[in-house]
Amino acid sequence: MKKILGTLLILTNIVIFSGCILNEDEKFNPVALKIESTDLTQTTRDEYTIPAGGGQLTVYSTEEKNPFCFVNWLEINGIECYLDSVENDLYNDKADYSYDWGEIIISSATLPVKNNITIRPNLSEKERKIRIGFNCFRYDYRILDIIQLSNESKP
Known part of the structure; x- marks a missing residue:
């Protein structure tokens, strides 16, 4: 009887824990993005370079099921920047974040939501990682x- 109860308990735990691990809602999926820019040069799948003079890019989701794609995290040279809530300004094309390195304007009046990013010139002697x-x-x-x-890098 103890063997049956122990086996049943082990099987129950396996089912419970495998249900958590295999739950599709808990998987992280890299979203398919479209990046429009004449200023960026792609170096790897998710890494780009931009000249010291700065430039512009527009980023949005290409997935039909997810047209609402927003900037929700930002890090400049290893320092995390906190974004203020912009919910009240959505659908007015006025949801923006402005920093010394650049500006992000979220344009959500039409779908898909577009993240318009302007990167200002880098006048320092060090590369900037955004x-x-x-x-x-x-x-x-x-x-x-x-x-x-x-500013001192050669193209």
Whole structure:
């Protein structure tokens, strides 16, 4: 009797824990993004370089099920920047974040939501690393790394 009860308990735990591990709602999926820019040069799947003079890019989701893709995380040279809530300004094309390195304007009046990013000139002698996290819905995300060359870098 103890062997049957022990076996039943082990099987119950396996079913419970495998249900948690295999739950599709808990998987993180890299969202498919479209990046429009003449200023970026792609170096790897998620890494780009931009000249010291700066430039512009527009990023949005290409997935029909996730047209709502917003910047939700930002890191500049290893320092995380906190984004203020912009919910009240959505659908007015006025949801924006402005920093010394650049500006992000979220344009959501039409779908898909477009993240218009302007990167200002880098006048320092060091490269600038900008990491931007995009979240579309719950577990759909993507992080892009943009390396901005220094003022003294040669193209």
